[in-house]
Amino acid sequence: KNEVEQSPQNLTAQEEEFITINCSYSVGISALHWLQQHPGGGIVSLFMLSSGKKKHGRLIATINIQEKHSSLHITASHPRDSAVYICAVSDYGGSQGNLIFGKGTKLSVKP
């Protein structure tokens, strides 16, 4: 079952490019999370949102509840943005404590 789908799977960009990563989900959710996983494996939570839009530095996350879709944008991308970006949802109908994760989008930003 693929309740959370991310696209693209892999993305290569040139420095300064505007980047968009998409996430679609098929379940009712209470919140959507964007996470960043660096090559060493550690994960950092970027955003948690349930409506509208959030911005933090060069990162912007949007969500459309009706369309069950979220996007993560990176403006003026930089090689240090290279990481795997993971979308996860808190599922209303799922077991408590469970986030449903997408498989991630591997981003590589070239100088």
Add this chain to the structure above:
Amino acid sequence: DGGITQSPKYLFRKEGQNVTLSCEQNLNHDAMYWYRQDPGQGLRLIYYSQIVNDFQKGDIAEGYSVSREKKESFPLTVTSAQKNPTAFYLCASSIVLLSIAFFGQGTRLTVV
């Protein structure tokens, strides 16, 4: 500095041995989680705990055990019953269940 510490970063064990992965947090978070990550797959929940002395099975709990004797600590034991234990294991914590989670750096377990 507050955070989550997982140790060790890399762990090798022989098949048939139990192994315990450590997870400690000093964030004063009530909820803690263990996830497993395999190549090409999303993270999957093994166990979670909302409060001391209480924990719940996740989607893939078979072959694993946990304890939550202290708020700060949530160790995971990979038992010999786990059929495919080689994986990357991530521990996380949050103030309350399913709020913004803080993750550890992970432990890569290889069973030979």
